[in-house]
Amino acid sequence: MLRLLTVLIFLLPVVARAQAELPAPKLILYIVVDELNHEQLQHIQSKLSREGINRLSGQGMRFMAAYSSDLSAYPGTRLTSFYTGTTPSVHGLIGEQWFDKKLNKYVEAATNQPEGLELTLNYNQARSISDYLKSFYGPGAKSAAIGMNSSWLWHTLGYSPDHLFQFNIESGIFYDMINTQEPEWLTRFNDNLLRSDLLGRQWGPINDISSYSEFQYLAPSREKEFRSFLYNMKSGEGKAFERFSRSPYANTLIRDLAVSLLASSDFGKDNAPDVLTLGFTARPFVSNGSILAVEKEDMLIRLDRDISSLINFIDSEIGRDNYLVIFTSAAESSLDHSSAGKKGLTTGVVEYNKTAALLNLYIMATHGQGKWVLGMHDNSVYLNHQLIKEKGFSLKEMQEHAASFLLEVTGIERAIPTHDLIFQPETETLLAKNLYPTRSGDILLSLQSGWQSAVSKAGTRQTANSGNVPVPLIIRGWQVVPGAWFEPLEHHYITPLILKQMGIVHTSVLKAPRVSLLKTITTEKQ
Structure with missing residues (x-):
């Protein structure tokens, strides 16, 4: 027994040294698009530039048959499964709300009200990827998210988040829901927003109207009648920036704030990997019920350009091989059958x-x-x-x-x-x-x-497709082997596979399929 203990003590420095030498990305960037499905991405891909989503696909791993087994259509359920590497039977986020049998009352899965934030974080019963990183690397491994007043972004942050920057649709500025002390760079950013005329902008098609899918599927006799569009950003009623927050300009603001965060802070700069989630939207404030209406397609084309410039900046600021970017969706997009x-x-x-x-x-x-x-x-x-x-x-x-x-x-x-x-x-x-x-x-x-x-107050719409839903998924950058994976893969296995590459054990990795996503790492014998 004493001999065994001596051997174990001798091996501890070797194991610790081997773990310390395992590589880690400086940043894990999640690009999460609300209301985007696999079919839409494939349909529009030929119209996108080479430098945005197509660059991620060409230089990274594209999962052609990734899917979510979550029955709930609530974005927070899908994202909790993805970030924790588990299923609702483990993490407990079974939907937008549920009746808690122990508390004998209904509870909301997420809220943007300060008094409910701690409950929101603790409804998740499984550790997120950022929790694993904080346990392994210490508090220097930070987690943050940026979005347009999207309460489901809370589910991406883990138990000890550092920042959640949300856009206030009443005042038109960003605020950090976790820290009351506003950093100087955020104050400067908001001051610039207040000086700009966000509501004075107009939104029209960025390309020729005849190039959009909705036009191309029209009968020739209806082409002359096809609508173009030009929208003002001022809301006729409701919150002042509500319409703006569901326009392509909202996505551009999220990109700009992400650039300001990375350029003005130590986020993504040290040896402890940080996690940053950007909650973009492809849910326009107006829709005719079509699965790829002109407005939605225009938002996606503009978003692709925002992603292109964002990737250019991070490649230059952090280095292409020093960070991991994961592109996916938060919720399924579906036809509106409210009158059919x-x-x-x-x-x-x-x-x-x-x-x-x-x-x-x-x-x-x-x-x-x-x-x-x-x-x-x-x-x-x-x-x-x-x-x-x-x-x-x-x-x-x-x-x-x-x-x-x-x-x-x-x-x-x-x-x-x-x-x-x-x-x-x-x-x-x-x-x-x-x-x-x-x-x-x-x-x-x-x-x-x-x-x-019917659509819930948080925008959730259950469909016949709920459960085993195809999910767009592209991963590019640090240690990624470029290519395409055609075998079916439950999307929640991505987290344990990434953690494994950093020497962190996640129990779900025991069930994960063998996927050639990341490079094989060898360490020299001590």
Whole structure:
């Protein structure tokens, strides 16, 4: 025993030295686009410049079959899975909101209100990539995010974030939601914003209107009638900069603030890797319901130019091989079917609030008066466990009773009671990956093809595609082997693979497929 202990003590400096010699990027940059899907990216790629997204793809690894197994369409769920390297069954962010059975109340997954920030960070039950880096490299490994008042950006930061710069759509400036002391560079940046006439700008097509996809799919007889567009940034009602925040100029501001952060601070400069997330948008303030409307395509073309100039700056400031850039999306983009179903077509909207009210009336007719249904959110239906217990009914039978009614609702394809799912030993099925017992609902819903839920206040829209959704994913820079990967890959495995390259063990790496993403590293024998 003493001999074994002596050997272990002798090896400790060797192991520590080997870990210290493992390379690490100075910066991990996440470019996250709200409402962009794989199909749209492929469709528009030929219209983009060589220096933006196409440069990332050409010089990096493009995952052609990356996908998310998350059932919720809430951006925070997808990003939490991606940043933690786990699934909702582990991290617990099952949707935009849920009924917490321990607290006996509904909770929001994220909020931009100061009093709820600590709760927001702690709803995630798994460590994020920035948490692993802080544990390994110390507090010098910083995490930050920049966005346009997007509450889901909180889920990218980990438990001990350093900065979250959000755009105030009332005042038109950026503020740090974590630090009350504003750095000088941010004060200068905001002063320049106040002097500029952001609301005086107009937004029209950057290219000839006939080059856009919406025009190209028109019948020749309708081409003369095709609309162009020219929008003012001043909002007719609501917050002063609300319209501006969903225009291409918002993305340019995010790029500019990122450049100011990197140029005016030590972010991405030392040997401890920092994590920076940029929350761009491809969700214009106006849409005709098309999956690639002219405004959306124009936003993406302009965003590509912003990405090009951003990459040029970071390549020069930090060095191409010294940082890692990861391009992906926050949420699926889908057609708006809010009126289609009313026309008798095979598409439409399932109104969750109305459906929950009808379900409650149905249960009342068979089981007596009471609020049997607490609500429907994301893909979950929540029943009143306390009332069911007081009335002496079986929870399992009540779930099955409610599910049988929901299967008759137009637009709902499946209604699956969760009672038996919670106790089954299988953990790798799609449903098992999305079950978190203290938060998941009593019934999981999937919608019929072409159907969707109404848009929530945070912009979440459940669709028939929820679960195993293709995700755009490109990784370029530090240690990346250029090429394309065509085999299916759950996107959350990227985090453990990156951490492994830095000598940090993530438990999910044991299940991760062998992907030729990063270069093989060898260390000299001591």
